[in-house]
Amino acid sequence: MATLARRALWPAVAAAASLIAAVLVAPAPAHAHGVALVPGSRTYLCYVDGLQANGQIIPSNPACAAAVAQGGQQPLYDWFGVLRPDAAGRTTGYIPDGEICGGGTTKYAAYNAARADWPTTHLTAGSTIQLHYSNWAAHPGTFHMYITKDGYDPTKPLAWSDLQSFWSVTDPPQSGGPGGFNYYYWDTTLPAGKTGRHILYIQWVRSDSQENFFSCSDVVFDGGHGEVTGVGGSQPSGSPSASRSASASPSVSPSASRSASASASPSSPAGGGSGCTATWALQPSQWAGHFQVNVTVKNNGSSTLNGWTVRWTYTGGQGFEGAPWNGTLTGQPPNVAVTNVDWNKVLGPNASTSFGFNATGTAPASAPALTCTSP
Incomplete structure (x- = not known):
């Protein structure tokens, strides 16, 4: 986290002061x-x-x-x-x-x-x-x-x-x-x-x-x-009727798994295909050269989906920091594809799930167009 305060072109004294301040705010993990x-x-x-x-x-x-x-x-x-x-x-x-x-x-x-x-x-x-x-x-x-x-x-x-x-x-x-x-x-x-x-x-x-x-x-x-x-303001305990976030943990990063209700702009309109839609939501946890996204996948059809894949194209050189959580990366940037994992493969009518990831680079100014398909 100390890198949050580093600026290569700052004068040496300013850079040192900023680094100290960053360490005080966000200690680096052991x-x-x-x-x-x-x-x-x-x-x-x-x-x-x-x-x-x-x-x-x-x-x-x-x-x-x-x-x-x-x-x-x-x-x-x-x-x-x-x-x-x-x-x-x-x-x-x-x-x-x-x-x-x-x-x-x-x-x-x-x-x-x-x-x-x-x-x-x-x-x-x-x-x-x-x-x-x-x-x-x-x-x-x-x-x-x-x-x-x-x-x-x-x-x-x-x-x-x-x-x-x-x-x-x-x-x-x-x-x-x-x-x-x-x-x-x-x-x-x-x-x-x-x-x-x-x-x-x-x-x-x-x-x-x-x-x-x-x-x-x-x-x-x-x-x-x-x-x-119980993260990002969602209800912490529950039953099937609880208002649950669909972004299971994380899996993979210390800033993963925020509730979709905590999403920040930009978010994408739902992109779809085969009764499946996907919505991009940029999360508030961002730092220099990194950003986090939650993608909600929904079955808008009248029959059960048995698997899904979400695709989009990056145009700014963005990449992944670690693997997605609750999804499998099956297509590398710039032509990204994320496919379901075993436990969120099946979606009944009107059911939804989500996956998330930490990314490298600058977050797109506008959410990329997503397509969601099912076998």
Whole structure:
């Protein structure tokens, strides 16, 4: 973020002063390691919720705001840093009950708060989703996944006895190299029969050291397909009737996944084809040489769509910073194509979903014309 204040042609003194000011406003992330991006962890989605155009973090979500009031902004600049250097795969008795989401650390203690208004990802029990886990620093190892047991109460401190193991994966593939906004990914079948609010907990156990990483993602099993609420002013908890944002987390960047209601101009008129339309919305989180976009895809037809692709053409040399979240990049700039992922492939009549991305370059002055097609 320090680059926000750098101007190569400024006099040396002015440049130094600006750099110091930028660091004070937006500390640069430490070279830590990773947490879940889909479904988004507490630290990640609170970063998404709070990130401002000037680099400060001022959350609108009440749980995130309380966490920042307690622990400051730095834990969210380091949203990928919930780790312990000597964990060595230990769980019960190593990290105390009530401190599990913060990894038993002082720095992330505020993210242990037992409350029901954290940013939330909406899922369907028994469905298969693709998990994304930041590879900010890549390591060999195993990801152990847990879900809270039936009857879990989000207003009570999380204990190890509340968690049950349901999946693990060793050395999954990566979307790209470390050091950016790429991620590990793997398909996971969620436990069947779950309803209501739960926590999806992941412990990443390195095989080349004793260092482990910890991630709590608040989810609700209500028939959702990865929608996220509780960021950008959307409702944080819910049911299928809740007013949910369709931009599931992120996945891939610290400024991903804002509610479409937070969109800034310009936005495009809907572009369509085969009953499918797509709408571009430039998001308010922008910084020098970078911008963020959310694209809403809607089935305006009378029959179910089984897959979709959105296309547009850049004319200003824009590119992608990392991969899209909730979409697969199948055509590279300038002739861009983004296709559905597994969990948002099927759209019934009047149903919608969305994908988003961070881009490099200058945001187009006018939104590009989008076309949406379905097989």
